[in-house]
Amino acid sequence: MAYQRTDMTQYPSQHPDLRTPQGDYPPFGRPLTEYFQSWENVPPVLRSDQLTVIYVGVPDERGVRAMWHLAGPRRGLEGVALATDLSGLVMPEFERAWHESAWMTGAVPGHLSWPKRLLNLGVHISAPRLPRTILAADGRLERLVASSSADRYRLTHQLWWNSFSMDADGDLLCFTRTTGFRNLKVRLAKAPAGTLETDPAAFGNNRITVDLPLVASDPFFASPASMGTWRNNEDTATPLDALEELVRKVIPDADFTFAKTALALVAEALGNLIPGIDVGQGHIAVRNDGDVPAWPEYVIHSGSGGFCWLPDGDRMVMLPRLLPTDGKVLVSTDPSKKTFTAENEPVDIGFLGVVARSQLLDLVLKPFLEATEPLWRRGAEVFFTKPIPPKTTVQLPVRHSNENAVITARVPQRHYGPGI
Incomplete structure (x- = not known):
């Protein structure tokens, strides 16, 4: 036996005694939106x-x-x-x-x-x-x-x-x-x-x-981390960038160790003495909503390289020069973890170890050694001492000399219990 759908609109003409309901009524009781207006009616x-x-x-x-x-x-x-x-x-x-x-x-x-x-x-x-x-x-x-x-x-x-x-x-x-x-x-x-x-x-x-x-x-229990990103741009281009390019043009083949140190000192002096004339600077808003102090982590994308400063309480910590060959860099401020992790870590082969122990070869091949020196070794003297207190929102100041640099801050959230 086949079932055929009945057209209710035909009933008034075929059966005058049957009338469709007057008004706007939902087909199956009260509508869902009205039913869930009360919190007690929401299913468990x-x-x-x-x-x-x-x-x-x-x-x-x-x-x-x-x-x-x-x-x-x-x-x-x-x-x-x-x-x-x-x-x-x-x-x-x-x-x-x-x-x-x-x-x-x-x-x-x-x-x-x-x-x-x-x-x-x-x-x-x-x-x-x-x-x-x-x-x-x-x-x-x-x-x-x-x-x-x-x-x-x-x-x-x-x-x-x-x-x-x-x-x-x-x-x-x-x-x-x-x-x-x-x-x-x-x-x-x-x-x-x-x-x-x-x-x-x-x-x-x-x-x-x-x-x-x-x-x-x-x-400790962990919840999703608090994250924020700051991007440098052309508006924050500084005399440091122009000075660096000038030094590279004047002494392209010379030892750049002294020059890059001098540039870092110049940038620090400009940032401290002349407000508004320094490397690109911004702030990253993050919050430690956990129960224990949190050590922030930073992912730095320097592009063609440059200098970077990260906060440690009230002071700014200058990182070692970031090279284009480093790629993206992870900086952990936690003293119990590795501070610097580069995307492209160089491999230390036996020849480089022999050169590093030889004073004569070290003098002759110093530019080559610096190019292959890992970031963690260049930043061996960098350390952080100030975590973010619990239940605190902070504005983390960051600086970078590269106008295309991107810095992302990540603050882990750690709790005593599951929040029951």
């Missing part, structure tokens, strides 16, 4: 009032990373749900050194250190409600189909353990509407404790509860 999945906990595992041999919704509106969607035990999530451990003596009242607080964070993650592993779908390395969605609930449970159990590693970090993500996503890098700390009393698939249970001891080498 869209409200996201709950704490959402997601674990993204380490890549497998194909580069696929499994995602597990442990808590929140989609809890247990993939077959793994958070149990009641989750320790070490709220606040990392810290150690304070105290200085005290025999005749001293009380003690004087000393250095504060943050050791690694230890967590205990308790989860229920069971057969997922829906067939498991994973994202393959080539972008395709692959659906894992099992013939029985026991097979689905064991497949889920295997995929869960494959998401962890002793040598690589996975991502433990926490989300609330107030604080957004915060990420903690974790890996297995040791083998899980406990005994297996019976088959988890016995009697159709297909369920097991395990406690995973995890460790985070960085004890």
Whole structure:
């Protein structure tokens, strides 16, 4: 039997007793926009009032990373749900050194250190409600189909353990509407404790509860970094650029070591003594919204090279001359990290080591050595001492002598906990 769509506009003429509704009424109750005018009418999945906990595992041999919704509106969607035990999530451990003596009242607080964070993650592993779908390395969605609930449970159990590693970090993500996503890098700390009393698939249970001891080498949660960019232009072209070109024309083949040092001193003097006549200068607005002081990072694109100054509290730090062969340069102000990383780092071959140790060859081949000297060695005496305090918005002053230079500042956001 075939069904035919009825044209309601024909009813008044064919059946005078039937009338279409008068007025503008939605076909299925109240319209969606009106229904969601009240916050209480919004479904819980869209409200996201709950704490959402997601674990993204380490890549497998194909580069696929499994995602597990442990808590929140989609809890247990993939077959793994958070149990009641989750320790070490709220606040990392810290150690304070105290200085005290025999005749001293009380003690004087000393250095504060943050050791690694230890967590205990308790989860229920069971057969997922829906067939498991994973994202393959080539972008395709692959659906894992099992013939029985026991097979689905064991497949889920295997995929869960494959998401962890002793040598690589996975991502433990926490989300609330107030604080957004915060990420903690974790890996297995040791083998899980406990005994297996019976088959988890016995009697159709297909369920097991395990406690995973995890460790985070960085004890702080991370949220998206605060970033800003400053671009130099022709309006900030300075006498320094013209002076540099003049020196290159006068002594094109001579040793440029003294000349470039003199140019840097001239630029510094112009910037300090004559307002408005210095290298291109601007400000980058960033904010440290985290709970701990943040060390900014800078990505510098100098084009044809030049001099650059970066802030360190109230002082400006002059970087070593940036060469065109360096490419883009990453400058980290964190004392615990490498300060300079160039895009095109030169390779130190054995011949260069022999030349560097020979005074005669060093004198003859000095221009060649300077061209191959890595940026981190040229800037061995550059250091930074002032991080950005927590909950602070700053205007970072930056300078560059190249009119086409681009400087991008990145301030990492680090938090004590997930923001629950």
